[in-house]
Amino acid sequence: xxSRTAARFDxxxxxxxxxxxxxxxxxxxxxxxxxxxxxxxRMVEIRAFDEKATAxxxxxxxxxxxxxRGHEATQIVPPTLLKPQDWMAPTHRGHGAYYARGxxxxxxxxxxxxxxxxxxxxxxxxxVVFSFPVGSHLTQAAGLGLAARLRREDTVVxxxxxxxxxxxxxxxxxxxxxxxxxxxxxxxxENHRPSGDFPAEGGQxxxxxxxxxxxxxxxxxxxxxxxxxxxxxxxxxxxxDAIERARLGGGPTVxxxxxxxxxxxxxxxxxxxDLGAWKMKDPVARLRRHLTAKGxxxxxxxxxxxxxxxxxxxxxAEEFEGALxxxxxxxxxxxxxxxxxxxxxxxxxxxxxxxxxxxxxDVDDLPRPExxxx
Amino acid sequence: MSPLLNLAQxxxxxxxxxxxADASVLVLGKDxxxxxxxxxxxxxxxxxxxxxxxxxTPLAELGVVGASIGLAMAGMKPVCEIQYDGLLxxxxxxxxxxxxxxxxxxxxRRSLPMVVRCPHGGGVRAxxxxxxxxxxxxxxxxxxxxxxxxxxxxxxxxxxxAVFDPDPVFFFEPKALYRSPEAEVPSRPYETPIGQARVxxxxxxxxxxxxxxxxxxxxxxxxxxxxxxGLSAEVIDLRTLTPLDIDALTASVGKTGRAVVCHEAPxxxxxxxxxxxxxxxxxxxxxxxxxxxxGGWDIRMPLPRLExxxxxxxxxxxxxxxxxxxx
Numbered sequence: 001x002x003s004r005t006a007a008r009f010d011x012x013x014x015x016x017x018x019x020x021x022x023x024x025x026x027x028x029x030x031x032x033x034x035x036x037x038x039x040x041x042r043m044v045e046i047r048a049f050d051e052k053a054t055a056x057x058x059x060x061x062x063x064x065x066x067x068x069r070g071h072e073a074t075q076i077v078p079p080t081l082l083k084p085q086d087w088m089a090p091t092h093r094g095h096g097a098y099y100a101r102g103x104x105x106x107x108x109x110x111x112x113x114x115x116x117x118x119x120x121x122x123x124x125x126x127x128v129v130f131s132f133p134v135g136s137h138l139t140q141a142a143g144l145g146l147a148a149r150l151r152r153e154d155t156v157v158x159x160x161x162x163x164x165x166x167x168x169x170x171x172x173x174x175x176x177x178x179x180x181x182x183x184x185x186x187x188x189x190e191n192h193r194p195s196g197d198f199p200a201e202g203g204q205x206x207x208x209x210x211x212x213x214x215x216x217x218x219x220x221x222x223x224x225x226x227x228x229x230x231x232x233x234x235x236x237x238x239x240x241d242a243i244e245r246a247r248l249g250g251g252p253t254v255x256x257x258x259x260x261x262x263x264x265x266x267x268x269x270x271x272x273x274d275l276g277a278w279k280m281k282d283p284v285a286r287l288r289r290h291l292t293a294k295g296x297x298x299x300x301x302x303x304x305x306x307x308x309x310x311x312x313x314x315x316x317a318e319e320f321e322g323a324l325x326x327x328x329x330x331x332x333x334x335x336x337x338x339x340x341x342x343x344x345x346x347x348x349x350x351x352x353x354x355x356x357x358x359x360x361x362d363v364d365d366l367p368r369p370e371x372x373x374x
Numbered sequence: 375m376s377p378l379l380n381l382a383q384x385x386x387x388x389x390x391x392x393x394x395a396d397a398s399v400l401v402l403g404k405d406x407x408x409x410x411x412x413x414x415x416x417x418x419x420x421x422x423x424x425x426x427x428x429x430x431t432p433l434a435e436l437g438v439v440g441a442s443i444g445l446a447m448a449g450m451k452p453v454c455e456i457q458y459d460g461l462l463x464x465x466x467x468x469x470x471x472x473x474x475x476x477x478x479x480x481x482x483r484r485s486l487p488m489v490v491r492c493p494h495g496g497g498v499r500a501x502x503x504x505x506x507x508x509x510x511x512x513x514x515x516x517x518x519x520x521x522x523x524x525x526x527x528x529x530x531x532x533x534x535x536a537v538f539d540p541d542p543v544f545f546f547e548p549k550a551l552y553r554s555p556e557a558e559v560p561s562r563p564y565e566t567p568i569g570q571a572r573v574x575x576x577x578x579x580x581x582x583x584x585x586x587x588x589x590x591x592x593x594x595x596x597x598x599x600x601x602x603x604g605l606s607a608e609v610i611d612l613r614t615l616t617p618l619d620i621d622a623l624t625a626s627v628g629k630t631g632r633a634v635v636c637h638e639a640p641x642x643x644x645x646x647x648x649x650x651x652x653x654x655x656x657x658x659x660x661x662x663x664x665x666x667x668x669g670g671w672d673i674r675m676p677l678p679r680l681e682x683x684x685x686x687x688x689x690x691x692x693x694x695x696x697x698x699x700x701x
Contacts, residue, residue, distance in 0.1 A: 087448075120481045128447065129480050133471045139437045140472070143444020143452075150400070150426050150450075170467075173437030180432055334482035335517055337540035340569065340617030371482050 009218045011211075013226040016233035019280065021289025023233055031236055033296055039080070039232055040291060041305060043072040043284050046096040048309040049105050052317055053095075053112065061321070062112040066093040070261040073232040073283040074190050076100045078158055078239040086243075087144045087157040089128035089137045093190070094160055101127055105316035106323075115326055117370065135165035138174035138187070145183030145252075156184040156246040158239075163191040166213050172220075175252070179220030184246035186239065187222075187254045189213050190229065192261040217254035229257030230281040233290070259283075325364065328354060333371025344374055376558040381551045382415045384526035384559050385491075388533035389416065389453065391563035393423050396451060399537055402429040403438055403455030403491075412457060413493065413552050439465040439490060443472055446486040451537060456492040460503025465490075466511065473542045474517025486542045489533075494522060494546035495587050495638050496685050499678040505549075506675060507586075507639035512544045513616045513648075520615040521568055522546040524589035526557045528613055531566025539568060548587040555590075571619035573626070577608030580695050581626040583649060584636040585612040588686065592636050595691035603692075605699055615645055623649070624657050631662040632698045638685050641669035663701030668694045 016023050050069050057065040068075055075096025079088055082101070090097040095108045102122050111118025119129050128137055128144075141159035148155040165171055166189050178185045191213055210216070217224030223245060227238040235257060242253035260281035262270035270278040279285070291297035332339065332347040339347075357363040379387065393399045401407075401416055407430040410417030420428035431438050435456055442454040456462050462469075469490070477485045496505030513520045519541055523529035529547070536543035574589055575596050584592040589611045596607040608626050612619065627633050633653055635646040650665040668686045676684050 116479075116481070119479060121483065129484075131471060131475075131479065133467055136440065136467055136471055139434075139440020139468065140444035140447065142437065143441030143446075144448050145444070146429070146441055147445045147448035147450055150429075169436060170440065173434040174440070176432050176434050177437050177441055334478050336477070337485065341620065342617065 009215070011214045011218075011224055011226055013228070014234045014238045015228040015231055016237060017228075017231045017286055017290055021286055021293050023290065031233065033294070036232075036287070036291060036294075037296065039073075039077055039236075040284075040287050040297070041309075042076040042080075042096075042100060043232070043287065044305055045309045045312060046072055046076060046099055047284055048306075048313045049095065049099070049108075049316070052313045053109060056109065056317065057112070062109065063114045065112050067261070068093055068096055070192065070230065070259045070281070070283070071190055072096060073235045073287075074188060074229045074257045074259060077232055077235045078186075078188060081236070081239055081243055082156070082158060084124075085126060085153070085155050087126045087128065087141070087155065089141045089144070089157065089159040090130050091134075091137075091160050091162060091165070091190075092130050092132065093162070094130055097160065098127060101125065103127075104319075105313065106319040109317060109320035110323060113320070115323075116330065117323075117326055135161055135168040135170035138165070138170045139177070141185055142174040142177040142183055145178060145185040146181060148184055149181070154184075154247045156186060156243055158186050158188060158243075160188050160190065163189060163213060166191075166216065171216075175216070175220035175222060175254075178252040179222045182249070182251040184249070185252045186242045186246055187252065188239070189254065189256045190259055191256050192259050212256060214254055214256040217252070220252075222252040222254055223250070224254045225256070227255055227257045229259040230283040230286060232283055232287045327369040329369040329373075330371060333369060333373045336374075339374035347373065376560050378556040379526045379530075379559040380553050380556045381523065381526050381529045381547065382413055382553065384530040385415050385533050385547060386417060386419070387559065388530040388537075389419060390422065392453075392534055392537040393419070393427060395563065396538075398449065399451045399453065400427045400429060400445070401453045401455070402431055402442065402445075404431055404433050404457050406430060406455050411455065413547075413549070415491075415547070415552075416455070435461045435464040436468060439468040439473075442488050442490070443468060443476065443486060446488040446542075447476070447484050451487050453489040453491060453537060456490060458504050459493050459506040459508060462492055462506075462508055469512065469518070469544075470515055474515045477517065477541075485540055487538075487540050489536045489543050489545050491545045491547060493549045495548045495550055496675055496681050497550040497587060499681070500549070502677065505681060507637065507670070509544075509546060509585075509615055510639060510643060510645045513645050517542070519543045519568055519617065520546070521613060522548065522586045522615065523566075523613060524548065524551065524574075524584075524586055524611050526555075526559045528566050528572070528611075530559055531564050532568065532613065534563060535565035535568050538565065543568070546586065550587040551590070566613070569614050569617045569619055571622040572611045572613055573608065573622070574611045575607070575609040577606040577630065579606045579630055580608070580632040580634060580698055581610060581623075581630045582607050582634050582636060582691065582695065583610045583612060583623065585615065586638070588636045588638060591686065591688055592691055595688045595695065598688060598692055599695055603696060605695060607695055618649075618652070620652060620656070623653060627653055627657045628660045631660055632701075633661070633665045634668060634691070634694045634698055635665065636668045636686055636691050636694075638670055640672045641667050642672045644669055663698045666694045666698050
């Protein structure tokens with residue numbers, strides 16, 4: 001009898017821009033100039049925000065901050081492709097994605113200062129508030145996709161994850177559901193390479209593992225594609241395809257987007273080890289070269305945009321720093337539709353404690369508590 | 375006279391009423407659809423409502439509970455099933471990190487009007503991890519309501535109340551009671567209030583607090599105590615573990631002055647411990663004896679050959695009540 005091939009798979013890689021910022025003439029790019037300029041503006045803005053947030057964190061004004069320099073294309077381009085009714089489920093590094101969908105930057109700073117009020121997404125937003133257990137939003141994303149399918153809507157779900165979460169059970173159980181039930185979910189893996197040397201192919205520093213993360217899709221009957229995540233045009237192409245596939249009932253896609261995340265501790269500067277790689281893989285610089293090559297951009301405009309972005313970010317930071325601290329009683333709002341007796345009792349206890357502290361001038365004037373209680 | 379149903383049939387009927395009343399209610403889990411559930415609780419529902427409302431899922435508990443949270447975020451009312459209590463730990467991350475938190479994390483923008491159904495307890499000669507009583511893990515997690523019926527009538531009413539509750543509800547179903555006893559269950563739709571205990575048997579000497587299958591053990595113990603020892607035990611069926619009916623507890627203990635809490639879970643860190651603490655805090659001066667807990671030993675539930683020496687039986691409950699009365 002012998003053996004024969006039971007199944008064979010290929011994983012495609014999408015790249016559009018070359019080192020000089022030119023797009024392959026043979027491949028239609030299909031993005032109107034206004035769209036490209038819009039991407040660039042947002043990417044410059046979120047980069048300026050990233051610098052500011054890093055500085056604020058260093059000053060101790062934020063409890064933590066996860067940098068997204070290098071992620072500008074994967075953060076700004078895909079959410080822009082979504083329709084308002086589509087869902088988005090970012091990670092803890094999703095500041096750019098939330099911004100692209102309309103969240104004011106001050107709220108991101110507020111959250112990272114340790115203030116719950118920063119999680120207040122805009123009214124009507126179909127974004128999932130991110131949470132800390134890595135990857136735990138992915139099964140929820142499958143559920144959102146299932147709701148769309150059961151209700152015969154053409155809504156899609158864009159779920160972000162990092163290369164770390166790609167190993168977690170949540171990802172795999174989510175794909176089990178999304179693959180078998182053919183759900184409209186797009187899994188965007190932001191696979192960041194260690195800075196400096198790029199391994200020629202394959203994963204991180206492990207002795208073994210898969211050649212690509214995109215091929216995870218194959219095991220679940222989903223479509224898998226690898227993308228140069230620092231190439232905004234490639235990201236646009238791959239994610240547009242994935243979104244359309246999902247919308248038309250073609251099932252889930254795993255889009256592995258490789259990004260370079262330079263490790264420098266100095267704002268604005270990659271470390272010497274990262275410098276070479278960064279020149280090739282800085283998404284903002286790559287798009288700028290492309291726009292310039294097309295005659296749509298020049299140094300004067302770039303300087304003007306830089307100033308505008310920094311002004312915007314400075315304004316948002318001022319709004320954040322000027323916000324009054326939250327009222328501790330906020331903690332008791334919005335835990336149940338109607339709080340049970342034990343929460344009512346406990347809240348009264350806290351109220352009494354605050355009175356005591358106010359009497360001793362241990363606590364500043366507080367705004368009114370937010371949210372419903374009971 | 376209303377028809378006689380067992381607990382599984384009562385839950386089935388409650389699900390049917392709920393799905394008829396509200397098109398956003400759906401059932402999901404492994405084997406719930408075509409097979410009708412391993413305990414037959416969802417039997418016939420897929421035939422009536424179709425595969426888009428009774429959804430068979432792959433074996434992926436974490437996935438199913440997580441997906442249910444997604445469905446609820448999207449505005450549906452999912453009733454998901456954990457096939458066996460032993461599979462609950464796989465889903466605990468979604469329960470602990472999201473189920474009770476989402477309303478608060480989203481500042482009230484989103485809520486989770488969903489139900490997680492899970493079999494509960496032992497006494498059915500089941501393999502390892504199929505006879506567990508994990509209620510304390512859930513009741514300890516803020517933001518989740520926990521209910522457990524002990525009669526078919528309450529099973530239907532609590533299930534309907536759980537489905538239409540705006541908050542997430544964990545619905546424990548005592549396996550030992552799935553098939554029997556049968557009891558009259560009203561045919562019409564109705565809700566049994568969540569947060570309200572039931573006096574299963576009135577008495578004057580000792581309050582015996584319990585839930586789930588243990589309620590029946592407590593009732594049999596009460597019969598024996600009355601016949602053999604002249605003791606009058608009042609049996610309280612909590613029905614809701616949280617939010618607790620604290621008034622029912624303190625009223626009963628105020629009357630009897632003595633309390634015994636009976637349950638199947640290991641005593642240490644159990645819900646019985648919390649109840650004992652609350653009774654002491656709020657009714658100390660009415661008590662004539664410390665509150666006793668009759669629960670599982672602090673060891674793993676043994677395999678079926680020895681389970682009757684693990685799960686508190688009438689003998690243990692009777693002894694606890696007599697000791698409390700003689701304190």
